[in-house]
Amino acid sequence: MAVEKKDIEDVAEALGKKFDEFKKTNDKRIDGLEEEKGKLSGQVDTLNEKLGELDALKSSLEKELIALKRPDGTGTKAASEHKTAFMQFVRKGIDTGLGELQAKALQIGVESDGGYAVPEELDRSIIELLRESSPMRQVCNQITVGTPDYKRLVNLGGAGSGWVGETAERPKTDTPTLGQISAFMGEIYANPQATQTSLDDLFFNAEGWLNDEVAREFSEKEGNAFLLGNGTNKPKGLLAYTLDMKSDAERDFGILQKLITGAAGEITGDNLIDLIHALKAGYRANGTWMMGNLTVAYMRKLKDKEGNYLWRPGLEAGAPSVLLGYGITENEDMPDVAADANAIAFGDFKRAYTIVDRIGTRVLRDPYTNKPYVGFYTTKRVGGMLVDSQAVKILTLSAE
Missing domain, CATH: 1.20.58 (Methane Monooxygenase Hydroxylase; Chain G, domain 1)
Structure with a gap:
């Protein structure tokens, strides 16, 4: 219904x-x-x-x-033919002409180790499903690239502009300090299994099944990496970057500011207010909380000094529940309330962290390894990186 x-x-x-x-x-x-x-x-x-x-x-x-x-996607004739041939490959293992159609639709050939690229429409559907299921994807910036790696320039400080009168000379400005940062990339894989009998069933939605199975397995692994990953053959997670108590003016680029609660494993309303206002006003405009489910339950019991509850439910369609006026993103990979835990993050995650998807999910069909099941070994290259270390603040539940 x-x-x-x-x-x-x-x-x-x-x-x-x-x-x-x-x-x-x-x-x-x-x-x-x-x-x-x-x-x-x-x-x-x-x-x-x-x-x-x-x-x-x-x-x-x-x-x-x-x-x-959401409107249905439409594609070119080449894309449609590629998708039809790819689904024939998924159902029957027939790949006659698929390589040529893939090259025509995607301008890429078949790799020497086998497997075929998922049609672009299906690839974007997988990414969309990931966005809906992954807390980090819901709030962070996401870009899609066609290359194996991604780099960008960031301004590390310095003045590149100034004020002048209409006819006054234009004085020379300082050259801003630019730095190059790279996404920490890795290859993620999934291997969903289906029986050939189910694949032969005309009423079995093979496309939807493959998308859902791959997206579910990808989202669990990559979601954790976007927050906690160490950057080795996987994205470097937001909480894996160095934390320091120094202010924005004192910290080096790439180091996040943390605030401590003053009591191990405890949080007060004042701690939350301090965290909000440690963030510059420009970031607060799009600020949101990130915490685990048990921490949200903890937040629901907190009151201000006048006895008002800090958490408020969203009572209208489209209105999220809020904590001190800001929405909450529940992320079960966030540490729970405990001594010295980095249990709460607050900020503009879209400006802070970028997720990089390389278009070109690949599938290798394997009907032999786990008979009577057909495996679909699916790989995708994905990365992540901190791009603005002033945009998010972390609350650490420690005494000092």
Whole structure:
């Protein structure tokens, strides 16, 4: 059944009611007698979990509604012929003429080690599925390139401009310091399996199955790498870069600023406010939080000094739940609340981190290794890099 706006509105209404119930119960827990706190604590945790489920359901329905409105892609005749031949290869293993059609549609030949490039339409569908399922892809900048590696210039400081009068001489300006940064690239692979019987079934959506299976396996591995990867044969993750407590004016390029909470494993509303305002105003305009699910649950219990809850549910279609007025991206690869954990990030992730996709996912069909299953060894080159180390701040839950 197709998703409708009313479905989202109904979930949003239920979310609002459940939040009111959560607040009342949590307030009783805080103010109650000692013997009541244990019982109420369990109720609060149950309500907190239900809030998370409703919030996730609302976001999921909103994404589904957007997907339904997305227009179907159209391509050239060469692209259409290539896609038809490729799906014949997937279903039957027949590759007659596929190499020529691939060269015509993509201007690339067949590699010596075998396998074929996924048609561009399917390749972009995989990337789109990755974007929808990966928290880092949802908020970070993404570019697609046709080369194995990617480099760019960044301004490391220095003045390249100035003010002058209409007829005044143009004084010489300082030459800005430019630096070249490179994406940390790696090859990711997946090997989904299907029986030949299912592939022979005309009602089996082989295209959708391959896209979904590959996207799911890719998203788990690359999502972790975009946040925590060490940069060896994989992207270098955001939290893998050096962290320092120095301000923007004092830190070198490529080093992220961290703030500490002052208490191991604990977070206060003041810590969150400090993190927001450590970021320059230009970055705050597109700021968002990133944290794990258990940290979001922790945030729902926090209040300001006037007793107002810092977390607020999104009660209208398209309105996200917010923490101190900023949206939250849940990323299960973020460390949970614990002593010395880098549990919360805040900033403009699109300006901070760039994900690089090399167009050209390749598939090698293998009907022999795991009979009666047919394996589809699928590879894709992907990378990531920090491009603006002032755009994101990290909250470390430590005393010093």
